[in-house]
Amino acid sequence: MERQEMAERIRRIIADNLDVAVPDVLKEEDRLSEDLNLDSIMVLQLAVYLEESFGVSIPEEEVDPSVFSTVSSLIDFIGTLQEVGAVNG
16 A cells, blocks of 8 residues: 555544544644644544554554654554554454
8 A cells, every 4th residue: 555545544534533623635744743633542542543444453562652753654653564464353
């Protein structure tokens, strides 16, 4: 899946499931907390929605601020999980 497609899927997840306004197009440099106004609870909710949408399993110990800092870091993290086969079974 292309990075742009992943960013669009993340945008839809945030727009459809979290009570925040998101731009029509997410840029990879967009910061989840500062630019998109996601708080810590929303980040945990987002992790659950990402697991469902991308078919991956996010280990609890992997949920740290660096992974959820920007759209780009989130795309990289999801890509890594998909590569290593951390899929939901």
